[in-house]
Amino acid sequence: MTSDTICAIATAIGGAVSIIRLSGPAAIAVAERVWHGRAALPALPARQLTLGSLRRPDGGVIDPQCLAVVMPGPHSYTGEDVVELHCHGGALCTRLALEELLRQGARHADPGEFTRRAFVNGRLDLTQAEAVADIISAGSESALRLAGRQLEGVLGRRINHSYESLTDILAEIESRLDFPEEELDWQSTSSLLAALQAAQDDLRALAASRHDGEILRGGISLVIAGPPNVGKSSLLNVILGRDRAIVAEIPGTTRDTIEVPSTIRGIPIHLVDTAGIRAGGDSIERAGMARAENNALSADLILWVYDASQPYAPQRWPEWPVAGKLIVVANKCDKVPAAEQGGRAGAPADAVRVSALFGTGLPALYDAIERAVWQQPQGPADNALAVAARHGAHLERAVAALDDARQAIGSDLWELAAPALRSAIFDLGKILGRSVDPDVLDTIFARFCIGK
Ligand SMILES: Nc1nc2c(c(=O)[nH]1)N(C=O)[C@@H](CNc1ccc(C(=O)N[C@@H](CCC(=O)O)C(=O)O)cc1)CN2
Numbered sequence: 001m002t003s004d005t006i007c008a009i010a011t012a013i014g015g016a017v018s019i020i021r022l023s024g025p026a027a028i029a030v031a032e033r034v035w036h037g038r039a040a041l042p043a044l045p046a047r048q049l050t051l052g053s054l055r056r057p058d059g060g061v062i063d064p065q066c067l068a069v070v071m072p073g074p075h076s077y078t079g080e081d082v083v084e085l086h087c088h089g090g091a092l093c094t095r096l097a098l099e100e101l102l103r104q105g106a107r108h109a110d111p112g113e114f115t116r117r118a119f120v121n122g123r124l125d126l127t128q129a130e131a132v133a134d135i136i137s138a139g140s141e142s143a144l145r146l147a148g149r150q151l152e153g154v155l156g157r158r159i160n161h162s163y164e165s166l167t168d169i170l171a172e173i174e175s176r177l178d179f180p181e182e183e184l185d186w187q188s189t190s191s192l193l194a195a196l197q198a199a200q201d202d203l204r205a206l207a208a209s210r211h212d213g214e215i216l217r218g219g220i221s222l223v224i225a226g227p228p229n230v231g232k233s234s235l236l237n238v239i240l241g242r243d244r245a246i247v248a249e250i251p252g253t254t255r256d257t258i259e260v261p262s263t264i265r266g267i268p269i270h271l272v273d274t275a276g277i278r279a280g281g282d283s284i285e286r287a288g289m290a291r292a293e294n295n296a297l298s299a300d301l302i303l304w305v306y307d308a309s310q311p312y313a314p315q316r317w318p319e320w321p322v323a324g325k326l327i328v329v330a331n332k333c334d335k336v337p338a339a340e341q342g343g344r345a346g347a348p349a350d351a352v353r354v355s356a357l358f359g360t361g362l363p364a365l366y367d368a369i370e371r372a373v374w375q376q377p378q379g380p381a382d383n384a385l386a387v388a389a390r391h392g393a394h395l396e397r398a399v400a401a402l403d404d405a406r407q408a409i410g411s412d413l414w415e416l417a418a419p420a421l422r423s424a425i426f427d428l429g430k431i432l433g434r435s436v437d438p439d440v441l442d443t444i445f446a447r448f449c450i451g452k
């Protein structure tokens with residue numbers, strides 16, 4: 001049971017205002033010993049900021065101006081009594097205030113503990129609690145919108161719908177098993193099978209969204225690789241829209257890998273520029289090439305760049321096992337005479353033609369990236385749901401169990417249908433956070449920052 005009172009700084013150190021948050025049965029009492037205003041904290045109107053100051057018991061001032069707000073449970077983020085103290089930013093002021101609150105009886109919160117309490121107290125289901133972390137880590141606007149819909153409960157409600165309809169079917173099957181003589185009250189086998197099928201179809205569709213869900217949540221690593229001097233760093237810069245990497249006419253300019261978070265068409269991208277790959281080079285350059293190779297091997301997608309204004313040299317192609325994750329980019333197309341725009345002899349016909357110098361050809365490059373990333377050509381719809389890996393794993397198990405259940409019902413083996421259905425319901429319950437193991441919760445909430 002969550003009977004103690006937790007406390008943490010909810011904002012990043014160094015901001016203009018710092019928020020310290022307390023939650024638990026003693027939140028108001030603990031804060032009352034530190035915050036002093038026109039009225040006592042318990043007497044303040046709920047959810048209304050009031051000016052006061054933060055002081056030690058001996059009267060020593062910690063912050064002469066501090067806004068306090070009381071959000072009494074159950075109408076608060078955690079469902080418990082919550083107090084927020086909005087004090088002047090600054091690492092020292094905030095830390096001294098926190099230390100005083102800890103001395104007055106609060107315990108420092110673990111990462112994600114406020115949200116965990118919101119979950120434990122039934123304010124959020126587990127998909128909504130996970131969405132809070134997704135919002136914080138979202139790497140693109142599409143990822144943010146997805147997380148927002150999930151926080152609103154769209155995914156939870158959809159899974160709950162199947163959960164309840166399967167629970168009804170299970171009750172029906174159990175009554176057949178328990179009271180075989182009351183045959184007249186039973187639903188027809190065909191209507192049971194139809195309901196089962198409907199739930200399974202919906203769960204299967206959700207499970208299929210896992211690929212997109214993982215991309216929106218985790219992003220993809222996109223590695224720019226190729227021979228020296230072909231314009232890899234120029235391509236990185238033009239994709240980013242700023243001068244991030246050094247560009248020079250000297251081959252071997254980029255030595256270490258350069259990693260930058262970015263987005264392309266709503267896809268969170270971990271963009272990596274690498275050292276040019278060639279035979280020879282000094283020891284530093286060779287170390288850079290080794291890194292380039294490691295990055296390319298672990299990449300989700302590789303932009304293999306070559307210089308379209310030079311004779312094509314396929315021997316430069318390294319023997320990396322990268323089938324299916326390569327997009328060939330013909331750069332410096334601005335230097336290629338119009339008559340030769342069809343491509344040099346031997347050059348890959350499907351190369352995307354760009355000029356990093358002039359920023360041309362990028363839409364076609366982004367089209368190619370989108371085609372490689374998404375399952376459907378147009379990507380997930382704006383209002384689509386896309387599940388996380390954890391949800392996907394449970395959904396796939398539930399779908400498989402429902403196959404067993406349907407088969408058992410089809411063969412009139414009701415005593416086999418019941419456990420299959422129960423196992424599917426159990427997996428859906430895990431997604432929503434019903435009967436979920438504490439260590440699974442630990443893993444989920446460990447992703448959160450302190451104070452969330
Ligand atoms: N200062 C501050 N900002 C924040 C949060 C917070 O806890 N404190 N949040 C989180 O970290 C998010 C907001 N989430 C919240 C969700 C519910 C309630 C809440 O008190 N709900 C009550 C009352 C609603 C009302 O005022 O009508 C309820 O639902 O009953 C508060 C914050 C983002 N911004």
Ligand SMILES: Nc1nc2c(ncn2[C@@H]2O[C@H](COP(=O)(O)OP(=O)(O)OP(=O)(O)O)[C@@H](O)[C@H]2O)c(=O)[nH]1
Pocket residue numbers: 227228229230231232233234235246247248249250251252253254255274275276277331332333334335354355356357358
């Ligand atoms: N004309 C033309 N020149 C380009 C283009 N892209 C890059 N360059 C020039 O090619 C030279 C090399 O560009 P970089 O971006 O440094 O090439 P790189 O592949 O990163 O080179 P390394 O880091 O040495 O492997 C520079 O002089 C660039 O200005 C292009 O599209 N057209």
Ligand SMILES: [Mg+2]
Pocket residue numbers: 232233234245246247253254274276
């Ligand atoms: Mg470079």
